[in-house]
Amino acid sequence: MASSKIMMMVAVIAIVSVCVPSTVAQTSHTVGDTFGWNVTNDGSVTYTNWAARQTFAVGDTLVFNFTTGFHDVAEVSQAAFGPCTITNPISNDPNGPATITLSTAGNHYYICTFGRHCSLGQKLSITVAASNSTTPSPANSASSFSAVVPITFLAAALAFFH
Template sequence: MEDPKLRGHFSFCMILAVLGLLVNGAASEVYTVGDSDEWNTGVDYGVWSQKYNFSVGDVLVFKYIKSQHDTYEVTESTFRSCDTSTGVLAKHTSGDDQVTLAEAKKYWFVCSVPGHCLGGMRFGIIAKGSNTTESPAPAPRSESPAPPQINNSGAQALRRLSTWDYLILVGGSIQLCLVW
Protein backbone atom coordinates (compact mmCIF):
# COMPACT_ATOMS: atom_id res chain seq x y z
CA MET A 1 0.00 0.00 0.00
CA GLU A 2 2.45 2.59 -1.22
CA ASP A 3 -0.23 4.83 -2.73
CA PRO A 4 -1.17 7.51 -0.10
CA LYS A 5 -4.68 7.82 -1.60
CA LEU A 6 -5.28 4.08 -1.24
CA ARG A 7 -3.93 4.14 2.32
CA GLY A 8 -6.34 6.99 3.15
CA HIS A 9 -9.33 5.04 1.78
CA PHE A 10 -8.31 1.96 3.75
CA SER A 11 -7.95 3.98 6.98
CA PHE A 12 -11.35 5.58 6.42
CA CYS A 13 -12.95 2.16 5.88
CA MET A 14 -11.35 0.75 9.02
CA ILE A 15 -12.70 3.67 11.06
CA LEU A 16 -16.19 2.99 9.66
CA ALA A 17 -15.87 -0.69 10.56
CA VAL A 18 -14.86 0.09 14.17
CA LEU A 19 -17.70 2.61 14.52
CA GLY A 20 -20.11 -0.04 13.25
CA LEU A 21 -19.01 -2.40 16.00
CA LEU A 22 -19.42 0.32 18.63
CA VAL A 23 -22.97 1.03 17.49
CA ASN A 24 -23.85 -2.60 18.18
CA GLY A 25 -23.10 -2.10 21.89
CA ALA A 26 -25.04 1.17 22.06
CA ALA A 27 -28.22 -0.09 20.37
CA SER A 28 -31.36 -0.16 22.46
CA GLU A 29 -34.93 -1.06 21.70
CA VAL A 30 -38.24 0.59 22.59
CA TYR A 31 -41.03 -1.84 23.49
CA THR A 32 -44.69 -0.92 23.84
CA VAL A 33 -45.89 -3.13 26.69
CA GLY A 34 -48.62 -5.41 25.32
CA ASP A 35 -47.79 -4.38 21.74
CA SER A 36 -51.03 -3.20 20.05
CA ASP A 37 -53.12 -4.20 23.12
CA GLU A 38 -51.03 -1.82 25.24
CA TRP A 39 -51.23 -1.83 29.08
CA ASN A 40 -54.77 -3.03 29.62
CA THR A 41 -56.87 -5.74 31.24
CA GLY A 42 -57.35 -9.01 29.38
CA VAL A 43 -53.77 -9.27 28.05
CA ASP A 44 -51.40 -12.12 28.95
CA TYR A 45 -48.27 -10.13 29.82
CA GLY A 46 -46.36 -13.31 30.70
CA VAL A 47 -46.63 -14.38 27.06
CA TRP A 48 -45.91 -10.84 25.83
CA SER A 49 -42.74 -10.48 27.92
CA GLN A 50 -41.32 -13.82 26.74
CA LYS A 51 -41.36 -12.72 23.09
CA TYR A 52 -38.46 -10.34 23.63
CA ASN A 53 -34.92 -10.31 24.96
CA PHE A 54 -34.52 -7.21 27.10
CA SER A 55 -31.17 -5.49 27.63
CA VAL A 56 -29.82 -2.58 29.62
CA GLY A 57 -30.77 0.64 27.85
CA ASP A 58 -34.03 -0.70 26.41
CA VAL A 59 -37.18 1.33 27.09
CA LEU A 60 -40.59 -0.02 28.09
CA VAL A 61 -43.52 2.21 27.10
CA PHE A 62 -46.75 1.72 29.04
CA LYS A 63 -49.70 3.21 27.15
CA TYR A 64 -53.08 3.28 28.90
CA ILE A 65 -56.05 5.47 29.79
CA LYS A 66 -54.79 7.51 32.71
CA SER A 67 -57.99 7.32 34.78
CA GLN A 68 -58.21 3.52 34.41
CA HIS A 69 -54.67 2.20 35.08
CA ASP A 70 -51.20 3.02 36.36
CA THR A 71 -47.77 1.38 36.31
CA TYR A 72 -45.83 0.51 39.44
CA GLU A 73 -42.34 -0.94 39.44
CA VAL A 74 -42.26 -3.21 42.47
CA THR A 75 -40.25 -5.81 44.34
CA GLU A 76 -40.75 -9.50 43.56
CA SER A 77 -42.74 -10.09 46.75
CA THR A 78 -45.09 -7.21 45.92
CA PHE A 79 -45.42 -8.57 42.37
CA ARG A 80 -46.42 -11.97 43.73
CA SER A 81 -48.87 -10.66 46.35
CA CYS A 82 -50.26 -7.74 44.31
CA ASP A 83 -50.30 -5.76 47.58
CA THR A 84 -48.84 -2.35 46.70
CA SER A 85 -48.95 -1.02 50.27
CA THR A 86 -45.23 -1.91 50.43
CA GLY A 87 -42.46 -2.78 47.99
CA VAL A 88 -43.15 -0.04 45.43
CA LEU A 89 -39.94 1.14 43.76
CA ALA A 90 -41.47 3.64 41.32
CA LYS A 91 -44.95 4.93 40.44
CA HIS A 92 -45.91 5.99 36.91
CA THR A 93 -49.30 7.53 36.21
CA SER A 94 -49.04 9.56 32.98
CA GLY A 95 -50.78 7.11 30.63
CA ASP A 96 -47.66 7.17 28.45
CA ASP A 97 -44.98 6.02 30.89
CA GLN A 98 -41.47 5.35 29.64
CA VAL A 99 -39.27 3.18 31.82
CA THR A 100 -35.61 2.78 30.87
CA LEU A 101 -34.02 -0.50 31.94
CA ALA A 102 -30.98 1.10 33.53
CA GLU A 103 -29.24 -1.97 34.93
CA ALA A 104 -28.97 -5.70 34.43
CA LYS A 105 -31.50 -7.17 36.87
CA LYS A 106 -35.02 -8.51 37.27
CA TYR A 107 -37.78 -5.93 36.88
CA TRP A 108 -41.33 -6.42 38.16
CA PHE A 109 -44.35 -4.32 37.08
CA VAL A 110 -48.00 -4.21 38.19
CA CYS A 111 -51.10 -2.08 37.83
CA SER A 112 -52.13 -0.97 41.33
CA VAL A 113 -55.83 -0.46 40.52
CA PRO A 114 -57.73 -2.93 42.75
CA GLY A 115 -58.20 -6.29 41.03
CA HIS A 116 -56.06 -5.47 37.98
CA CYS A 117 -52.82 -7.07 39.20
CA LEU A 118 -54.56 -10.26 40.36
CA GLY A 119 -56.44 -10.19 37.04
CA GLY A 120 -53.17 -10.40 35.12
CA MET A 121 -51.87 -6.84 34.73
CA ARG A 122 -48.40 -7.76 35.93
CA PHE A 123 -45.20 -9.18 34.54
CA GLY A 124 -41.54 -9.67 35.30
CA ILE A 125 -38.57 -9.45 32.96
CA ILE A 126 -34.83 -9.85 33.10
CA ALA A 127 -32.73 -7.09 31.55
CA LYS A 128 -29.40 -8.51 30.48
CA GLY A 129 -26.16 -6.57 30.36
CA SER A 130 -25.46 -7.31 26.70
CA ASN A 131 -27.41 -8.17 23.57
CA THR A 132 -28.19 -11.86 23.51
CA THR A 133 -30.62 -14.16 21.79
CA GLU A 134 -31.23 -16.40 24.81
CA SER A 135 -34.74 -16.49 26.27
CA PRO A 136 -35.09 -14.91 29.71
CA ALA A 137 -35.59 -17.40 32.54
CA PRO A 138 -39.17 -17.64 33.82
CA ALA A 139 -39.95 -16.00 37.16
CA PRO A 140 -39.25 -18.23 40.18
CA ARG A 141 -42.27 -19.89 41.81
CA SER A 142 -43.37 -19.33 45.41
CA GLU A 143 -46.25 -20.18 47.75
CA SER A 144 -47.87 -16.80 46.99
CA PRO A 145 -50.39 -16.52 44.15
CA ALA A 146 -48.55 -17.50 40.99
CA PRO A 147 -48.23 -15.09 38.09
CA PRO A 148 -49.91 -16.01 34.80
CA GLN A 149 -48.36 -18.98 33.02
CA ILE A 150 -45.53 -18.11 30.68
CA ASN A 151 -45.66 -19.51 27.16
CA ASN A 152 -42.30 -19.75 25.38
CA SER A 153 -43.77 -20.53 21.95
CA GLY A 154 -44.16 -16.88 20.87
CA ALA A 155 -41.85 -15.83 18.05
CA GLN A 156 -39.57 -12.91 18.69
CA ALA A 157 -41.09 -10.01 16.73
CA LEU A 158 -38.23 -7.58 17.01
CA ARG A 159 -34.82 -9.16 16.44
CA ARG A 160 -31.54 -7.53 17.27
CA LEU A 161 -28.56 -8.03 15.02
CA SER A 162 -26.26 -10.70 16.39
CA THR A 163 -22.50 -10.48 16.58
CA TRP A 164 -22.31 -12.66 13.47
CA ASP A 165 -24.61 -10.24 11.60
CA TYR A 166 -22.26 -7.38 12.47
CA LEU A 167 -19.17 -9.35 11.47
CA ILE A 168 -20.73 -10.08 8.09
CA LEU A 169 -21.69 -6.42 7.65
CA VAL A 170 -18.22 -5.22 8.67
CA GLY A 171 -16.53 -7.79 6.44
CA GLY A 172 -18.69 -6.74 3.51
CA SER A 173 -17.92 -3.08 4.21
CA ILE A 174 -14.19 -3.74 4.29
CA GLN A 175 -14.41 -5.70 1.05
CA LEU A 176 -16.31 -2.84 -0.60
CA CYS A 177 -13.75 -0.35 0.70
CA LEU A 178 -10.90 -2.39 -0.71
CA VAL A 179 -12.60 -2.43 -4.11
CA TRP A 180 -13.26 1.33 -3.83
Protein backbone atom coordinates in the same frame (compact mmCIF):
# COMPACT_ATOMS: atom_id res chain seq x y z
CA MET B 1 2.42 7.27 -4.54
CA ALA B 2 1.98 4.41 -2.04
CA SER B 3 1.65 6.83 0.88
CA SER B 4 -1.14 8.77 -0.85
CA LYS B 5 -3.03 5.50 -1.43
CA ILE B 6 -2.67 4.63 2.26
CA MET B 7 -3.84 8.12 3.28
CA MET B 8 -6.85 7.81 0.98
CA MET B 9 -7.70 4.38 2.40
CA VAL B 10 -7.47 5.71 5.98
CA ALA B 11 -9.73 8.63 5.03
CA VAL B 12 -12.34 6.33 3.48
CA ILE B 13 -12.33 4.06 6.54
CA ALA B 14 -12.64 7.05 8.90
CA ILE B 15 -15.57 8.54 6.95
CA VAL B 16 -17.41 5.21 6.77
CA SER B 17 -16.86 4.56 10.48
CA VAL B 18 -18.39 7.93 11.39
CA CYS B 19 -21.26 7.78 8.90
CA VAL B 20 -22.34 4.22 9.63
CA PRO B 21 -21.90 3.51 13.34
CA SER B 22 -21.97 -0.04 14.59
CA THR B 23 -24.30 -0.44 17.58
CA VAL B 24 -25.51 -3.18 19.88
CA ALA B 25 -29.13 -4.09 19.19
CA GLN B 26 -31.58 -3.09 21.89
CA THR B 27 -35.19 -4.13 21.81
CA SER B 28 -38.29 -2.11 22.57
CA HIS B 29 -40.98 -4.40 24.04
CA THR B 30 -44.58 -3.17 23.87
CA VAL B 31 -46.13 -4.76 26.94
CA GLY B 32 -49.18 -6.82 25.97
CA ASP B 33 -48.56 -6.08 22.28
CA THR B 34 -51.77 -4.62 20.78
CA PHE B 35 -53.75 -5.29 23.98
CA GLY B 36 -51.60 -2.78 25.84
CA TRP B 37 -51.45 -2.30 29.62
CA ASN B 38 -55.05 -2.89 30.73
CA VAL B 39 -57.17 -5.06 33.01
CA THR B 40 -57.55 -8.45 31.34
CA ASN B 41 -60.43 -10.95 31.31
CA ASP B 42 -58.12 -13.87 32.16
CA GLY B 43 -56.27 -12.61 35.22
CA SER B 44 -52.52 -12.33 34.79
CA VAL B 45 -52.40 -15.04 32.07
CA THR B 46 -52.25 -12.43 29.28
CA TYR B 47 -49.08 -10.82 30.66
CA THR B 48 -47.51 -14.10 31.81
CA ASN B 49 -47.89 -15.54 28.29
CA TRP B 50 -46.69 -12.32 26.69
CA ALA B 51 -43.53 -12.26 28.86
CA ALA B 52 -42.82 -15.93 28.09
CA ARG B 53 -42.52 -15.04 24.39
CA GLN B 54 -39.96 -12.29 25.03
CA THR B 55 -36.24 -12.17 25.78
CA PHE B 56 -35.29 -9.20 27.96
CA ALA B 57 -31.79 -7.76 28.32
CA VAL B 58 -30.21 -4.79 30.04
CA GLY B 59 -30.66 -1.77 27.76
CA ASP B 60 -34.01 -2.93 26.36
CA THR B 61 -37.12 -0.85 26.99
CA LEU B 62 -40.64 -1.72 28.09
CA VAL B 63 -43.43 0.40 26.62
CA PHE B 64 -46.61 0.36 28.69
CA ASN B 65 -49.50 1.69 26.55
CA PHE B 66 -52.28 2.99 28.78
CA THR B 67 -54.55 5.99 29.18
CA THR B 68 -53.33 8.52 31.74
CA GLY B 69 -55.81 8.76 34.63
CA PHE B 70 -57.11 5.21 34.15
CA HIS B 71 -53.91 3.20 34.76
CA ASP B 72 -50.31 3.63 35.84
CA VAL B 73 -47.27 1.40 36.04
CA ALA B 74 -45.32 0.86 39.24
CA GLU B 75 -42.21 -1.23 39.68
CA VAL B 76 -42.45 -3.12 42.97
CA SER B 77 -40.48 -5.66 44.94
CA GLN B 78 -41.16 -9.39 44.66
CA ALA B 79 -42.75 -9.29 48.13
CA ALA B 80 -45.19 -6.59 46.98
CA PHE B 81 -45.93 -8.24 43.62
CA GLY B 82 -47.85 -11.33 44.82
CA PRO B 83 -50.31 -9.56 47.15
CA CYS B 84 -50.40 -6.41 44.95
CA THR B 85 -49.08 -4.13 47.68
CA ILE B 86 -49.11 -0.60 46.27
CA THR B 87 -47.31 1.23 49.09
CA ASN B 88 -43.63 2.14 48.66
CA PRO B 89 -43.13 1.19 45.01
CA ILE B 90 -39.61 1.29 43.57
CA SER B 91 -40.95 3.66 40.90
CA ASN B 92 -44.32 4.79 39.58
CA ASP B 93 -45.18 6.37 36.24
CA PRO B 94 -48.74 7.74 36.05
CA ASN B 95 -48.42 9.05 32.48
CA GLY B 96 -49.16 6.84 29.53
CA PRO B 97 -47.61 5.61 27.45
CA ALA B 98 -44.74 4.96 29.85
CA THR B 99 -41.33 3.78 28.69
CA ILE B 100 -39.04 2.06 31.16
CA THR B 101 -35.41 1.25 30.37
CA LEU B 102 -34.22 -2.05 31.83
CA SER B 103 -31.00 -0.97 33.55
CA THR B 104 -30.28 -3.97 35.77
CA ALA B 105 -30.29 -7.73 35.31
CA GLY B 106 -32.54 -9.94 37.41
CA ASN B 107 -36.24 -10.16 38.18
CA HIS B 108 -38.45 -7.09 37.77
CA TYR B 109 -42.07 -6.72 38.84
CA TYR B 110 -44.66 -4.24 37.55
CA ILE B 111 -48.24 -3.59 38.64
CA CYS B 112 -51.06 -1.11 38.10
CA THR B 113 -51.91 0.63 41.38
CA PHE B 114 -55.42 1.78 40.36
CA GLY B 115 -58.27 0.17 42.31
CA ARG B 116 -58.22 -3.63 42.06
CA HIS B 117 -56.42 -3.66 38.69
CA CYS B 118 -53.41 -5.58 40.00
CA SER B 119 -55.52 -8.21 41.77
CA LEU B 120 -57.54 -8.59 38.54
CA GLY B 121 -54.31 -9.45 36.68
CA GLN B 122 -52.77 -6.18 35.54
CA LYS B 123 -49.30 -7.22 36.65
CA LEU B 124 -46.10 -8.31 34.93
CA SER B 125 -43.07 -10.28 36.11
CA ILE B 126 -39.97 -10.48 33.88
CA THR B 127 -36.39 -11.72 34.08
CA VAL B 128 -33.75 -9.47 32.53
CA ALA B 129 -30.46 -10.93 31.26
CA ALA B 130 -27.18 -9.08 31.73
CA SER B 131 -26.69 -8.68 27.98
CA ASN B 132 -28.48 -9.52 24.77
CA SER B 133 -26.48 -12.35 23.21
CA THR B 134 -29.21 -13.43 20.79
CA THR B 135 -29.30 -12.67 17.10
CA PRO B 136 -31.19 -9.44 16.39
CA SER B 137 -34.78 -9.90 15.29
CA PRO B 138 -35.91 -8.60 11.88
CA ALA B 139 -37.15 -5.45 13.64
CA ASN B 140 -33.54 -4.80 14.62
CA SER B 141 -31.96 -5.81 11.30
CA ALA B 142 -30.65 -2.25 10.82
CA SER B 143 -28.20 -2.91 13.64
CA SER B 144 -26.86 -5.99 11.81
CA PHE B 145 -26.67 -3.99 8.62
CA SER B 146 -24.64 -1.22 10.26
CA ALA B 147 -22.11 -3.74 11.53
CA VAL B 148 -21.65 -5.29 8.06
CA VAL B 149 -21.40 -2.08 6.03
CA PRO B 150 -18.02 -0.86 7.43
CA ILE B 151 -16.47 -4.27 6.76
CA THR B 152 -17.79 -4.23 3.18
CA PHE B 153 -16.37 -0.74 2.57
CA LEU B 154 -13.05 -1.76 4.08
CA ALA B 155 -12.81 -4.76 1.77
CA ALA B 156 -13.71 -2.60 -1.24
CA ALA B 157 -11.14 0.04 -0.29
CA LEU B 158 -8.42 -2.56 0.14
CA ALA B 159 -9.27 -4.12 -3.23
CA PHE B 160 -9.32 -0.69 -4.92
CA PHE B 161 -6.01 0.50 -3.50
CA HIS B 162 -4.15 -2.79 -3.82
